[in-house]
Amino acid sequence: xxxxxxxxxxxxxxxxEQVATWxxxxxxxxxxxxxxxxxVVGYYFLVKDKLPILEVxxxxxxxxxxxxxxxxxxxxxxxxxxxxxxxLKSDFSSMLKSLPTSNETPGLLDDITLVGTSAGLTFRxxxxxxxxPKEFYSELPIExxxxxxxxNFGQFASDIAGLPRxxxxxxxxxxxxxxxLKLTVxxxxxxxxxxxxxATVGETQ
Numbered sequence: 001x002x003x004x005x006x007x008x009x010x011x012x013x014x015x016x017e018q019v020a021t022w023x024x025x026x027x028x029x030x031x032x033x034x035x036x037x038x039x040v041v042g043y044y045f046l047v048k049d050k051l052p053i054l055e056v057x058x059x060x061x062x063x064x065x066x067x068x069x070x071x072x073x074x075x076x077x078x079x080x081x082x083x084x085x086x087x088l089k090s091d092f093s094s095m096l097k098s099l100p101t102s103n104e105t106p107g108l109l110d111d112i113t114l115v116g117t118s119a120g121l122t123f124r125x126x127x128x129x130x131x132x133p134k135e136f137y138s139e140l141p142i143e144x145x146x147x148x149x150x151x152n153f154g155q156f157a158s159d160i161a162g163l164p165r166x167x168x169x170x171x172x173x174x175x176x177x178x179x180x181l182k183l184t185v186x187x188x189x190x191x192x193x194x195x196x197x198x199a200t201v202g203e204t205q
Contacts, residue, residue: 108189111163112142119155121148121183129186142187147180156183166190 074081109126116123125145132139146156153174160167166189173184 108163108165108167109142111165112144112160112167112187115159115163116144116146116156119148119159120152121146121156124182137190137192140189140191142189144183144185144187146183146185147177148183149181150174153181153183160187 109128113123113126123144123146125143127143129141129143132141146153148156157169160169168188169185170188171184171186175182175184
């Protein structure tokens with residue numbers, strides 16, 4: 001059937017009670033408009049309410065992809081991570097072995113005294129101070145007063161650093177006392193927290 005566009009001009013004269021007598025062209029146009037209206041109404045009532053749910057699902061999909069990518073990167077580099085962790089454990093174990101045990105701490109004062117006298121220093125005071133517990137280790141401060149010259153002090157600090165056990169030197173103070181220089185200093189050594197007993201406190205004049 002041929003579609004006659006001129007028939008559409010009669011649309012204003014149509015009788016809605018005589019739909020059956022409408023020209024084919026008018027019926028087709030009305031049907032198209034009806035379909036369009038149905039689609040719009042269907043979208044509004046059926047699809048529009050589902051859009052927030054769709055958006056939530058899309059966001060969840062994006063997050064799941066990000067989680068997957070993160071786990072994939074970890075899986076790919078797992079061997080390297082395990083090797084790095086093994087090295088860290090080994091280094092930490094070596095550091096712990098450098099800390100004196102409770103049986104070695106009293107002898108450490110003897111080592112410090114020997115290092116100081118060998119550097120030409122004279123000790124007035126060498127005392128253990130109160131132990132300071134930390135998370136993985138304990139600090140064992142040592143209070144010292146020694147007499148000598150600047151060269152002797154420098155040699156002493158260098159030799160302290162060369163001891164087999166970790167000993168650090170803090171809070172230097174050099175003052176003139178008579179014809180000599182006095183060095184007041186706090187040294188610290190460390191031991192693992194697993195050592196529960198308290199180090200013996202001694203004093204050397």
